[in-house]
Every structure is written in structure tokens, then in C-alpha cells.
Amino acid sequence: MKVDTITMMRTLLILLVLFLMLPAVSWSENGYIEITAPGNRQLRMAVDVPRSLEAASSPEKAREMGEVIAFDMNMSGLCLAEIKEQFNLSGALLFAEADFNSWLKGGYDLLVRGEYSVKGDDLTVEFRLFDLANRKMMTARRYLGKTKDLRRFAHSFADEILLAMTGERGCFTTHIAFVSTRSGNKEIAIMDWDGHDTRQLTRNHSINLNPDFSPNGREIIFTSYKRHNPDLYRRPLSSPVEVAVSHREGLNITGAWSPDGSRIALALSKDGNSEIYTIARDGSSPVRLTSHPAIEISPTWSPNGSQIAFVSDRLGKPQIFIMNADGTGVRRLTTNGGYNVNPRWSPKGDKIAYARMEGGGFQIHTINVNGSDDTQLTSSGSSENPAWSPDGRLIAFSGRRGSGDEIYVMRADGSGETRVSKVGGRSTQPAWQPR
Structure with missing residues (x-):
């Protein structure tokens, strides 16, 4: 009996440690994500390079948009953001269960995905932010403008990310x-x-x-x-x-x-x-x-x-x-x-x-x-x-x-x-x- 008690205590201790190692992503009553990572654990964000909806793509423009968002978020100090292109998803921005799992297995807590269309000098881009642990979309925005606006669009969505995470819009369009x-x-x-x-x-x-x-x-x-x-x-x-x-x-x-x-x-x-x-x-x-x-x-x-x-x-x-x-x-x-x-x-x-x-x-x-x-x-x-x-x-x-x-x-x-x-x-x- 004594051995069983010790074993149970050890099991509970291991479960407690595993619980503390889970991503520190929780939702407050006002809908904002709370950043309270224990043990100096910082949230990780993947910024998936936006995908083209047209046959002719502009990969350099897509990557620039992703880099702007990643830079803004890294400077904010709220998370560690990095550009990723490794997990492909066909179709529009609808997430299958396997896609969430792939990003989670990569160690990410948050994901930014985007789609864009370039027709001449016209640019349409849509970004979405996902909370991977809760399999929930936190915010989304669509922007219509010119190709010269791509950095402004990316900065604007980084502002929206901060709004979703903290309740206060960022400063990245200033x-x-x-x-x-x-x-x-x-x-x-x-x-x-x-x-x-x-x-x-x-x-x-x-x-x-x-x-x-x-x-x-x-x-x-x-x-x-x-x-x-x-x-x-x-x-x-x-x-x-x-x-x-x-x-x-x-x-x-x-x-x-x-x-x-x-x-x-x-x-x-x-x-x-x-x-x-x-x-x-x-x-x-x-x-x-x-x-x-x-x-x-x-x-x-x-x-x-x-x-x-x-x-x-x-x-x-x-x-x-x-x-x-x-x-x-x-x-x-x-x-x-x-x-x-x-x-x-x-x-x-x-x-x-x-x-x-x-x-x-x-x-x-x-x-x-x-x-x-x-x-x-x-x-x-x-x-x-x-x-x-x-x-x-x-x-x-x-x-x-x-x-x-x-x-x-x-x-x-x-x-x-x-x-x-x-x-x-x-x-x-x-x-x-x-x-």
C-alpha cells in the first residue's frame, strides 16, 4: 500500500509538471487572449507566408508581408514569431484538424495565415490569426488597395493581432x-x-x-x-x-x-x-x-x-x-x-x-x-x-x-x-x- 501511495504521488507530480508545460494560452472573459506563460515560456507564433489565389503569384511580395508581421510581433515582445512555409494546405483558409495538429507538433501556439491576389497594380489580401491550442480563429481582416500598400496592410494586421491578444491596438501603422x-x-x-x-x-x-x-x-x-x-x-x-x-x-x-x-x-x-x-x-x-x-x-x-x-x-x-x-x-x-x-x-x-x-x-x-x-x-x-x-x-x-x-x-x-x-x-x- 505504501508503495502504491508513493507511485500515485509521483504520477500526480509528473502530471502537474506536464500541465505546467502546456502552452500558456487562455481566454479571458472579455475575449482577449491572456499571456501568462509559466516558467519563462514564451508563446511561439508561426507566420505562414501568404498564398496566391491566382495562377500567377508574387512570392517576393508574399514573403515581404510575412516578414513585416513577424518583425512587428517580435518587437512587441508578446511572442517569438518566425516565417514558416513548411506546412502546406490546399484550398482556402479553412483549417482541417490535421493542419492544426501539424502546427502544434511544430511547437507553435499561434498561427497567422494569409491569401492574396494581385491584378495589375491592385492588391487584395486577407489575414487570419488562429489560437492553435483552442483551435479558434481570433481575428481576421481583408485589405483592398495597391501593391505599394502591402507593408501598410501587414503592419495594420499586426496592430489587429495586438488588439486581439491584449485589448489594445499596436503602433505599427504609425x-x-x-x-x-x-x-x-x-x-x-x-x-x-x-x-x-x-x-x-x-x-x-x-x-x-x-x-x-x-x-x-x-x-x-x-x-x-x-x-x-x-x-x-x-x-x-x-x-x-x-x-x-x-x-x-x-x-x-x-x-x-x-x-x-x-x-x-x-x-x-x-x-x-x-x-x-x-x-x-x-x-x-x-x-x-x-x-x-x-x-x-x-x-x-x-x-x-x-x-x-x-x-x-x-x-x-x-x-x-x-x-x-x-x-x-x-x-x-x-x-x-x-x-x-x-x-x-x-x-x-x-x-x-x-x-x-x-x-x-x-x-x-x-x-x-x-x-x-x-x-x-x-x-x-x-x-x-x-x-x-x-x-x-x-x-x-x-x-x-x-x-x-x-x-x-x-x-x-x-x-x-x-x-x-x-x-x-x-x-x-x-x-x-x-x-
Whole structure:
């Protein structure tokens, strides 16, 4: 009897271990998939290269779409995604039992499949996401457009995958604006978040700095020296027209849109030293928020618009401070490091990313808004100007790894650092477009 009891206990233990090794895929009451993998087990996603519905196929286009989805999902940190073509299925996107089993035996928890049709320059593509363990389709989308839209379609479905898995849409159809010297001058350029489809926005053959997107993502503000003074300009993405918003004597720099788009915070030196002001979107109604002999610069709004973080050297060296949006209640945020700059408030409102002088260069840190959990995210070369993705999962920054300055993207915990800029010259000062 004693032996039987021991044997039973061992059997139960083995069953428990096997249970813990099952794919950590479960469905919550709201229908979103819950990512709670035990034992550091990460979900695996297979991205099956889309199949052509026509006799004439475009395998290079199909593979590019699959690669875009896999790249987006790997950067999200939610799963390990890889391109697979080994399990063939004839017919349309209807799954037989054997097909699910083949993917499961391959060790996958999630599967993305697609079909496409190319007729001339017209592209039709349909993607579907499957939860293999539960043999359930999680989401599906069909896209109609031109072949030039294939990357946008793939990014869009990656956004849908995040929505299905987490309840929040991804950031993969957004863009990053940045300062580029490719033309020989410091001009504002814009690219897809992963570095593709880069195009130059400004062409004034001058120095242009510090782009920032409006809350609707349709226009930017930036500082330009095109009239020989650092003035603040505004321009829509769809038009080359640049309108002077603030051209007061002295500095008109580091402009930042308020979350509701009604005002702009910036640094002005019209009264002597640099101070933080807010102005209306047309440049009128200036309100001075700081009044100190020190240099005050680089304002960034909290997501609800109630507070502004900024840089001040009022203690001798630059540190990050926070104040109410009316200038009251100023408090010091950073207490470590002697030179802290470039604050950016996270979309969730809980953290601020910034750059700290570390030895001969800068490194990106994040800190809670109450001053706790000051965490260094980068350690290589020099890294500056952090910019949060609109969902808060990723951070873009300008990094120097060797001789050149490029735009990099990493996850919010500092992992997955990836260079995305591809245009040549120096690429700095990224700003991430809202959804």
C-alpha cells in the first residue's frame, strides 16, 4: 500500500509538471487572449507566408508581408514569431484538424495565415490569426488597395493581432519624424516606424530641430533657423506650407503639443534667459510658467495635460523637474546623475524617459513620476532623445554605435534594441506619431 501511495504521488507530480508545460494560452472573459506563460515560456507564433489565389503569384511580395508581421510581433515582445512555409494546405483558409495538429507538433501556439491576389497594380489580401491550442480563429481582416500598400496592410494586421491578444491596438501603422542630414542640411524627415518609406519633409536648406507631432498625428511643429533666428514653425504632413507659430526675439525651441492640441509648451528667451511658456496653437496668448535665473528647457506634457516635466539647471547642472500645467508646484524628479536631459512622458502617464550623461556619452533611463525606480535601459555608445510609441510598448531614440547617429527602437524595458533608420547621414531627435 505504501508503495502504491508513493507511485500515485509521483504520477500526480509528473502530471502537474506536464500541465505546467502546456502552452500558456487562455481566454479571458472579455475575449482577449491572456499571456501568462509559466516558467519563462514564451508563446511561439508561426507566420505562414501568404498564398496566391491566382495562377500567377508574387512570392517576393508574399514573403515581404510575412516578414513585416513577424518583425512587428517580435518587437512587441508578446511572442517569438518566425516565417514558416513548411506546412502546406490546399484550398482556402479553412483549417482541417490535421493542419492544426501539424502546427502544434511544430511547437507553435499561434498561427497567422494569409491569401492574396494581385491584378495589375491592385492588391487584395486577407489575414487570419488562429489560437492553435483552442483551435479558434481570433481575428481576421481583408485589405483592398495597391501593391505599394502591402507593408501598410501587414503592419495594420499586426496592430489587429495586438488588439486581439491584449485589448489594445499596436503602433505599427504609425510613423517617426526625425532630423536627418542626408541632404547636407539638418532637415525634418519622416519614416514608417520600422524605417521604411523615408521621405524628407522640410526643404529650407537650413537647420531644423526638435519635431513634435500634434495629438491627431496630422501635423508637426519644429524649430527652424531658416530666417536666421530659432523660430517655431507648424506644418501639416500633407502640405509643404510652413507657418511661423512663434518668432519672438531669441530662442523659440523645444516645442511640445498639449494632449488636447489647444496649446504648445516651449522654451522662450524673449525676456532674457530661457523659460518655459505655453502659447496657443497659433502662437498667441503666451503664458510664462517658470521664472528663475536658471536655464529652463524641453517641456513635455503628462497624458492628461495636468502637468509638465522640463529640464532646469537651477541646482547647478541639468535635472528633470515636474510642475503643474499652470507653473505651480515645481518639484525635482531626478536625484541621481549630474546631467539629465530630454524628458518624454509615457503615454500611460506612469513613467518619464530621459537621457543621462554617463561617462563620455548619454544613456536612456526611465523613472516613475514619483521619483522611484530609476532604471537604465541602454548601455552601448551614446543614446539620447527618447520618444515613446503611442501604446507605450516601445521607445525610439537617437543612438551612436560607432561613428554615426541613427534612430533605434527598443522595448520599454530596454530589450530588443534595433536600428531602424536607413537613409544615410546623421539621424537624430525622433518624435513618434500618435495613432
